[in-house]
Amino acid sequence: MTAQDRINAYWTGRAPSYDEYQQRPDHLAVDQQAWSEVWKDALPPAPSDVLDVGTGSGQVAMVLAGLGHRVTGIDLAEGMLDRARQHAASMPNGPVIRRGDAVHPDFPSGSFDAVTSRYLMWTLREPEVAVANWVRLLRPGGTIAVVDSTWFPDGLENASENFTEHYDPQVQAVLPLATAQSIDQTVTVLETAGLTQVTVTPLTSIYELDRRFGVAPNHEHQMQFLVTGQR
Numbered sequence: 023m024t025a026q027d028r029i030n031a032y033w034t035g036r037a038p039s040y041d042e043y044q045q046r047p048d049h050l051a052v053d054q055q056a057w058s059e060v061w062k063d064a065l066p067p068a069p070s071d072v073l074d075v076g077t078g079s080g081q082v083a084m085v086l087a088g089l090g091h092r093v094t095g096i097d098l099a100e101g102m103l104d105r106a107r108q109h110a111a112s113m114p115n116g117p118v119i120r121r122g123d124a125v126h127p128d129f130p131s132g133s134f135d136a137v138t139s140r141y142l143m144w145t146l147r148e149p150e151v152a153v154a155n156w157v158r159l160l161r162p163g164g165t166i167a168v169v170d171s172t173w174f175p176d177g178l179e180n181a182s183e184n185f186t187e188h189y190d191p192q193v194q195a196v197l198p199l200a201t202a203q204s205i206d207q208t209v210t211v212l213e214t215a216g217l218t219q220v221t222v223t224p225l226t227s228i229y230e231l232d233r234r235f236g237v238a239p240n241h242e243h244q245m246q247f248l249v250t251g252q253r
């Protein structure tokens with residue numbers, strides 16, 4: 023079993039609870055509104071062609087489709103893909119969901135105006151290779167916009183038991199950003215891929231939302247960042 027197989031198995035097992043948490047009825051509308059504003063500011067005007075890599079249960083892809091973009095979402099975890107497909111089918115012009123590797127997304131060069139990802143960078147093998155491939159998929163002037171945080175600066179050992187069973191030392195060894203000390207490490211990855219105007223924005227609106235509603239089990243309340251760059 024490769025490290026990526028173990029990552030896929032973790033997220034397939036995690037998909038129901040992950041998705042149900044994101045769909046909490048008391049939270050969903052305000053959550054979607056806040057994230058709509060984040061992505062609206064980060065991306066070219068709708069309708070644009072957007073690829074959401076590591077789309078998971080499709081939350082970002084759905085918000086982007088709701089903004090009027092033509093969205094494709096890819097992931098490798100079958101459990102997540104099932105959830106994402108169910109959500110996508112529930113809306114007209116919903117995202118197209120496909121199985122695909124974020125490191126080597128299989129699309130012709132220049133297919134998209136933007137590539138997005140949320141909470142993927144920390145669990146992405148070969149992030150430099152991946153971002154270089156995302157740049158190739160962009161049309162000139164296109165945007166890469168990723169959201170993440172420094173989730174495990176002290177290592178993954180103190181995370182929940184089920185998590186560390188999958189994210190074992192073999193997996194950790196292939197994830198250079200999993201224990202990032204600073205979001206600047208993601209900035210460096212985007213700059214190394216040749217993107218210009220690389221900008222970091224702390225997502226204070228999401229921080230405030232997390233303060234009001236609380237964070238997911240086994241997570242701490244912490245700042246998330248949007249990192250964008252242009253081709």
Ligand SMILES: C[S@@+](CC[C@H](N)C(=O)[O-])C[C@H]1O[C@@H](n2cnc3c(N)ncnc32)[C@H](O)[C@@H]1O
Nearest residue numbers: 033076077078097098099102123124125140141
């Ligand atoms: C923390 S979840 C984030 C899901 C979603 N982006 C969100 O914001 O809710 C991380 C996702 O990345 C996916 N993933 C990890 N490595 C991947 C890869 N190489 N290619 C595609 N998806 C990947 C996992 O299967 C999982 O669905």
